[in-house]
Amino acid sequence: MTRNLAGSFIGTFKRALDTRGEVVSASVEFRKNIEGHVLALGSQLSGGTDAGQATNVFEDAGNELALEHHVLSRSLAAWQLTELVLLRRDSSLASQLLAWINAFEPQPTRASYDAVHAATATATATHSLSVTHPSFWPYIHKCLLRGHWLAAVALLQKHPAFQLKQTKDSPFNALLNHIQSMPKLAQMLLLQRPSLTRPGRCGGDPQSVASAADIAGLVTSFGILFGDLKIIVEAVHNPDDAMRPTSIWYTEPHLDSLRTFIEFPLQLQLLPTRPSQTNYNPFEQAILNLFDLQIDVAVLNHLSHLDPMISAHLIHILDAHSRLDEAEGVDGYVYFGGEDAMRVQRLLEYATSLSATSQDLIWIAIEYLCTLTSASAKTHLETLLLSIPATTPFIFRKLVSIATSQNLSTVLTTLHNKRADEMKHRNRNGEAITHYTAAGFPERAASVSQTVLKTHLAKPSTNKNTHASTHQVITQLSPTLIKQSQHLAVLSKLVSFQTFYKQxxxxxxxxxxxxxxxxxxxxxxxxxxxxxxxxxxxxxxxxxxxxxxxxxxxxxxxxxxxxxxxxxxxxxxxxxxxxxxxxxxxxxxxxxxxxxxxxxxxxx
Incomplete structure (x- = not known):
């Protein structure tokens, strides 16, 4: 699916390997390539179902284009979030996460907004003190959970309460001011959270300006803004909403706070905790692990279920950024002893995963294994190279080139010997002699040479087919190889003699x-x-x-x-x-x- 992006990744990454900053730049450049591919797919799908909506995309098994768009979009989201959490620089995490949410998560629908907006405008025109539309406050809460500040502000300003004269610290004005200051004042709000979980603390008397429904809506809104865990859990209705409030509350990644946040969807039983469950969603599980700052195998395994090639490239980026040496292994054991032990372990795991996933991904796995110098990596590389059938001359040359560059003499011997046996069986004796010699079996090369010589002498020299066949064998051999073999030297001179004679x-x-x-x-x-x-x-x-x-x-x-x-x-x-x-x-x-x-x- 993402095979065309592999060359883009390798070319991008090889251009920037000197510093961590350049590695991040390489990651950003490749991510932009993915974005371009996703946009191109979206344009192709624009004539049919809205490509921005991933709903029910898997129900149409035949729509491969829509499926590719969906998977790549989720892969892109996971990649960018990994950059923000693990590779980010000193900029605000909250603002970056907010941009990520707005870019990748579906916003509340325009139809819902228009319906709520119309009902609010009607209530204001009739001088009603409350909004009768049942979705007004739920819509506000959804906007707050997802960081859609402008939509929340636009609706609040249409509330009938704003037609009345209110003090600056009235509940409605206080809520509006807090929303308009987000996320810049998130850290201040976090410190004030114990004293600001009720709208009445913000000044004014809510009973005199709002109905019971408005009071409840205000309480929930302030609770979401100030990070009240109980209120947020009550306001959440789906996994997407459950995963988003972190960007609203915190401007820096605080480990305990982030891990507390992860408890929300799990408490609500909205997300699975084990991949074995039937409703397992690799994207959602990976996002949870990323928010939990787990740089271990877990998050990477989830991403590999989403898209093996994308996750493998991400492994390469994290490895170059030295983020693969810092965490635990699959079994919770921290690997020590030996240079780059954790890095080697992870890349070996993913090379194995790639090679087992698809024949198209084997070459990417080999690229990773070639960057490792450990004995276990070399052994795995040998096994992988020998498992690839050399069905074409191009594949054979590629295998030989890799084995030569990695000094894998055993692989070279096996490859040439197999190729020689195949060529001998197909009566392509010239190539068989060449490969037997390259494999280090001169006695086998001599045996084939003698067979060719005897075959040539078994028929009259005027036999055109015999002469042409022998001449083809000689032309396939290098002059050095001919000089090294007694039979080949004689055969070459014999062919020359007969050629001169006929001419x-x-x-x-x-x-x-x-x-x-x-x-x-x-x-x-x-x-x-x-x-x-x-x-x-x-x-x-x-x-x-x-x-x-x-x-x-x-x-x-x-x-x-x-x-x-x-x-x-x-x-x-x-x-x-x-x-x-x-x-x-x-x-x-x-x-x-x-x-x-x-x-x-x-x-x-």
């Missing part, structure tokens, strides 16, 4: 034939073919073999004939197809050599 380059062909008979460690059973093929050179009108070269031909002929089995058992063939018996072949070579020797002496 009627007689002098070059004669030179190659003499090399095969004298300078190279050519097996005697290969001499058989060379001697028979030399008949054509010996019978040319032009004398291309001199006296010494002709004597070498005769010597080799006598050696081969004297060996008996070497001559008769290794595929004796002549240049022209049709064949002849052994005695006839020997005699023909001998006569041709005698005639050429006589001519060479005369020329000399």
């Amino acid at each position: 009627k380059q007689w002098k070059q062909a004669a030179s190659a034939a003499i090399d095969l008979l004298t300078r190279l460690p050519t097996p005697k059973w290969v001499w058989t073919r060379v001697l028979v093929d030399c008949v054509g050179l010996l019978e040319l009108n032009e004398c291309v073999l001199g006296v010494e070269e002709t004597f070498e031909v005769v010597k080799c002929l006598e050696v081969v004939v004297g060996s008996g089995e070497e001559w008769t058992g290794k595929g004796v063939c002549e240049i022209e197809e049709g064949g002849m018996d052994v005695d006839c072949s020997v005699e023909k070579v001998r006569l041709a050599a005698s005639r050429n020797l006589a001519r060479a002496m005369m020329v000399a």
Whole structure:
């Protein structure tokens, strides 16, 4: 789903790795890339259901675009909140959290606002002392819980009570002033909370200006603003509302206060506490852990359920910011002993999770493992590389490149050996020889080379298919590899000899034939073919073999004939197809050599 963002992350992160500030900048840049992708998806969905609303998106299993938009939106929210809580600088946490809430949480609907606003305006026009619309105060409370100050102020100013002359410290004015000062005075309000949980403490007599419903609404409103736990719990009706008041009360992350806040939705049983529950929501659970300042495996595990790739990138950011070394492990045990023990443990866990999630994510897992130097990471990397089937030459080259860069000799040996076996089975002998040599198995490479040489000699030199096949094998091999192998050196020279002969380059062909008979460690059973093929050179009108070269031909002929089995058992063939018996072949070579020797002496 987010595969296209992987390259963006890696490129962004590699450009900024020097300081923590640059790591944060890299995180922000990648998050903006996600935002751009989410906006693009939203534009594509704008023709249908409102992309900003995630309701019932999972009911349409076929709408992959809507599902991607939903998941990426939640991933983006989790990423930005992690930045605010764990990577933030010295700016106010409250103001940043408020911006985060307004950006990612659905606001109270416009239709509800219009209905409440119209009812309030009607009550004011009829000089009523109270608002009769039942959603007036609940709507105000929802706005206060979510930090929508402007909407709350706009509705309060339409209340009939503002048509009456009131003192500055009257309950309505006091509430309005406190809302308009949020969140700047949140810390002051927190200190005043014990004495300001009732509107009557703010001055004036609420009984003279408001109905019982207004008094109850004022009490709840002040309770929300001043952080009264009991009142907030009573005002909350859904998980989203339960998770938001922190940004209103506190300007700095106070550990005890934040952990107290986490109790709200759990007390209301609005959120699950274990992933095994059927109503488990990874996004909500991750947000709770983030507000609780738990930098441990818990929050990261929840995010991995939401989007494995996004969470893995977030792991990388936190690791570069040195936030992965500070917390407990899955079992609550704090890892010590060994450099970067906690960091290695976490990245290993997430690399394992990524590799098990999808084939597309294996390469991202490998990227993380390559950054680790521990023995356990190397072992895991070896296992992961060997588990990937090299179905294409590109994948094979990529695996070899990674193994080479990480000095994984065992992996290189296994990869080349497997590739060689596959190439041998497919009769691609040139590649098989190359990979056997790279794997460190010269005896296997020699065996394949000998097989190729025997196959080449088993048919007449005029057989075009045989020549083309052998020539292809030679061209696939490097010159260095050919020099290292006796059979390959002989085969290469034999192919050159036959190529020159067919192209009627007689002098070059004669030179190659003499090399095969004298300078190279050519097996005697290969001499058989060379001697028979030399008949054509010996019978040319032009004398291309001199006296010494002709004597070498005769010597080799006598050696081969004297060996008996070497001559008769290794595929004796002549240049022209049709064949002849052994005695006839020997005699023909001998006569041709005698005639050429006589001519060479005369020329000399």
